[in-house]
Amino acid sequence: MVHASSKNTARSGAQQPYSNVTYSKVNGGNHELFTTYSWDDQKVRRLFIRKVYAILLVQLLVTLAVVALFTFCDAVKDYVQANPGWYWASYAVFFVTYLTLACCSAPRRYFPWNLILLTIFTLSMAYLTGMLSSYYNTTSVLLCLGITALVCLSVTIFSFQTKFDFTSCQGVLFVLLMTLFFSGFLLAILLPFQYVPWLHAVYAVLGAGLFTLFLALDTQLLMGNRRHSLSPEEYVFGALNIYLDIIYIFTFFLSLFGTNRE
Template sequence: MNRNDNYERFNENESAILFSDKTIRRGFIRKVYALLLAQLIVTCIFITIFLYVPEVKLASRQYPGIYIAALVGTFVLIIALTCFEGLRRKWPLNIIMLGVFTLFEGWLLGSISSYYGKDEVLMAVGITTIIVFSLSIFAFQTKYIIFDTQMMMGGDKKYSLSPEEYIFAALTLYLDIVNLFLYILQLINHSNN
């Protein structure tokens, strides 16, 4: 019996027991937030390029096929990473797939951001950063407050992750942040118009 077979039989009680171990919990959080930070840095680089390099902005508008390919790639990778445990647990395939997903998502967010004003995008990035940082600090200081943190840390909840699910946890938090950013960007745009 190999290590992956053990995790296929993973249940909520085992998750709670493992996450009660401080070393395992800290290691899990460290992996998730390191991946999340890398994803956010890549995304910010894409947004910056689309905002400040006119040729890239123009190319993204002239060749919508690239945007569509990135959109399709994003959906395919989300489905693959969420539906197939083996893909998101098998190293280095899981990191590669998360990296490619992040590149696709970075392209999409950069392209979307290019349709807004620079000040609006920067304000949305700033507000999103403050909210995410505040919620993260709050989640670490309080037990089981934010749903995705609850899901990551297990416990008596219906949905929980094993400590080996750091790719899925990073993906989930990243998508939460992306959605928050897009929502804030739309609010800022509407308030300015």
Template sequence: MSGYPGYQGNVTGGPGDLEMGQPGGSDARFGQMPTAAFAGQAAYAQGYGQPQQQGGYPPVYPPQAGGKPAQQQYQPQYAGYGGQAASGGGYTAPQVQQPPPPPPGPSQYIADMDQAVRHGFIRKVYGILIVQLLLTFGIVAIFSYIDAVQVYAMNNSWLMGVSIAAVFVLLIGMTCCPGNLMSKFPLNIILLMVFSLFQGVALGVIAASFACDARAYDSAKGLVVCVNNPDAPAVNGRMSVLLAMAITIGVVLVLTIFACQTKYDFTGAGPYLMAALLIFIVFFAIAGIWLRFDKVYNLVYACIGVLVFSALLIYNTQLIVGGKNRKYQLGPDQYIFGALTLYLDIINIFLFVLSIIGLSR
């Protein structure tokens, strides 16, 4: 059986017959076959190249030079269940499906842009409001301090009627018109300034009467004239108008700061404030028919009016300022509406403060 290491067939002439698989003896023709090397060759012949069975022994590799068996080299056959075949044999680990990341929140850039837009909206609203108040209070001062204008306003009641009618027509046209006049520039600015002009005339006629210490009839001119006493120790008529303006501005500033700084949200109280306003108008309008000339009634009416419109001023201010603590806020395109609501609140506060000062004199 040539080709099997350590076997040369039956040989004679030696000490005895050489059996297959036995190491050579002292005959020089066979050489020495170490027992360890022979065992390694036999294991190699039995297990090399055969597939490893489950629970069996790993394959034995051919011996190296010198008769030392080679070290076993294990290669991973399976890297995981359901893996893909690797280039060197076996399988790679399957890719684990990661859950989708949560949707990203608004970036700092978007937050800064929103804040810049809101600040620009606030500046626009209060810029328009300041122009309205300067126009209105300027007309009130003219009607209160220029004698000719004051006398004309006191003797021409039609001026009051026309101004109030124009105010209501413009107000309904800007807020209820299907064409949405508040969003058409520059028509919205023009209508708002005309509205402020007529509102100033109406307030000027009222202030002309409050600016008088007394009224007298001039038979020579056939006119009602205003009698002013600049040396009066108390606040005279014209000073009462300026005092009402100053108190109104002070109240508006305090309420505006409070509305901007407080963490309490008043924007959700809109329905309650509207209900309070309707009750205030209906109840006191009906009661005023019988108590029109009662001084106590008028004083209570004016005080409640200041409270109601102060609450509305806080509500409308928070709608304009907005912020994360606000439930509702106006959009950037509603600057005309925002300026109009603040203007109406301030005008009503001025009227009621002027009534309180006039009734207290």
């Protein structure tokens, strides 16, 4: 999983207060107008949100296909479990591409590099999720997929409808994220000596709850009518954050409700 502090740093760096802003870019030393965006312009807002969710839909379909392949195809499942080196290679690719997209504004804003990096990132994350799912019972995986879909759909609708501003609660979410990080660190130390089921369950509940809140936050950052909002140029960053939130929610649900294969 992504280091907790780097995830929060990347979020804060790509957010800006709600206002009418003119965005420009520098190309070859010449300042040229990129475009003028106003979050009061409903057309601009709808176009930005559609672009983010179109990318997100492709990411989720690819991940779902990989999870289904690793879960239902015994030959593929046996191969990936017998070759853990691919897991660590995918994790390295995932981590490098995530840091590049999250911390560097240029690669995630300029076509086609932003989509190329996002594709590599999605494939690596899909592999990690698929391999994790291969260790669980098929029924458990399907159950957790259904729960994740219902939770994410409910949170998304709630985030669009509620008057509560999640973007103003980033300090609280950061504290909870640090709590989750150090809890995971403690579990990693204890696991080689003794498995504590109730502590593992508490960690899974905390993780699922926290990333559900992050999903609400990232959804409202797209809307543009809250205290903080994403720049319309940050459609890749917006899709990246929501995709990660959904994947984390699924993996924590799998850890909580999943049954290991015999």
